[in-house]
C-alpha cells in the first residue's frame with residue numbers, strides 16, 4: 009500500500025522572542041503561514057519491519073537524523089506498530105533555509121502514517137507528538153495560518169492571511185537555528201507588534217500585514233551573513249510591498265500584490281540568488297481524511 013503526502017514550507021510573518029527559558033529554549037510569539045512550496049513524501053508499507061528513508065538530496069540525512077524518520081519511529085514505538093515503511097522524500101524546499109522543510113516532512117509522515125497504519129489519532133494528538141520532534145513540527149501538522157507560542161508548539165488557528173504573491177530568495181548558505189538563538193541579545197530586541205499583525209490578518213487588511221512584519225532573529229543572521237541583508241535591500245528596491253527574513257534564515261521573502269511587479273522582482277533576483285521561487289500562501293489548514 010502506498011500514500012502520497014504533501015509537506016508544505018512555512019514562513020514567519022512575524023517572530024518575536026519574549027525571554028529565555030529555564031530549559032534553554034526561548035519563549036516565542038510567531039505568526040506562521042504555510043505556502044505553496046512543498047516536498048513530496050511517498051509512504052509505502054514494506055515487508056521488513058524497519059523504517060527506510062530514501063532521498064536523492066545530498067543535504068538530507070537518510071538515517072535516524074532525518075526528522076521524517078524520527079516521526080515514523082515515534083509512532084511505531086508508541087503504538088507498537090510491527091509493520092515497516094519506506095519513506096521517499098522528494099525535496100523541493102531548500103534545506104536549512106528557515107522554511108521548516110524537515111519539520112514539515114516529519115508532520116507529513118505523522119499525518120500519513122496515522123492513515124496508513126490506521127492509528128485513529130486526532131490532529132491535536134498528532135501535533136502533540138510532533139512537538140517531541142521539534143518546535144516547528146506542531147504548526148506543520150496543522151498548516152494554515154496560526155499564532156505559535158511557548159517554544160513554538162502551542163498553536164492557535166487564525167483566519168487565512170490576505171492573499172498575495174510570496175517571493176522567496178535563498179542565498180547559497182545554510183544557517184543553524186540553535187546558533188542564531190544562542191547569539192540573540194535579548195536586551196537589544198525591537199519587538200514586532202504581534203497583536204496588530206493578528207488584527208490585520210483578522211480584518212483581511214493587506215497593507216496592515218505588510219506594515220507589521222517583523223523578525224527579531226534578522227539582526228543576528230544579518231551580522232553572521234551580510235549577504236542576507238543585501239538580498240532584503242534588493243527585494244525592497246525592486247518594489248516588494250514588505251520584505252522579511254523567515255525563521256532563522258537565510259531565506260528572505262517578499263509580499264507582493266501585483267502580478268507584473270512579482271515578475272519583475274522574480275527576474276531581478278534570479279541573477280544573484282541561489283534559489284528564487286514565487287508562490288502563493290495556502291491559507292487553509294490540512295484536513296485529516
Ligand SMILES: C[C@](O)(CO)[C@H](O)COP(=O)(O)OP(=O)(O)OC[C@H]1O[C@@H](n2ccc(N)nc2=O)[C@H](O)[C@@H]1O
Nearest residue numbers: 032033034036142143144145159160185186189255256
Ligand atoms: C526559527 C524557527 O524555525 C521559527 O519558526 C523556530 O523557532 C525553530 O524551530 P525548529 O527548527 O523546529 O527548532 P528545534 O529543532 O526545536 O530547536 C533547534 C534549536 O533552536 C533553539 N530554539 C528553538 C526554538 C525555541 N523556541 N527556542 C530556541 O532556543 C534551541 O537551541 C534548539 O536546540
Ligand SMILES: Nc1ncnc2c1ncn2[C@@H]1O[C@H](COP(=O)(O)OP(=O)(O)OP(=O)(O)O)[C@@H](O)[C@H]1O
Nearest residue numbers: 074075103104105106107108109110113144185255
Ligand atoms: N527531512 C529533512 N529535510 C531536510 N533536512 C533535514 C531533514 N531531516 C533532518 N534534516 C536536517 O535538519 C537540518 C535543518 O534542515 P531544515 O530544512 O529542516 O531547516 P530549516 O528550514 O531551517 O528549519 P526551521 O525553519 O524549522 O528552523 C538539515 O541541515 C538536515 O541535516
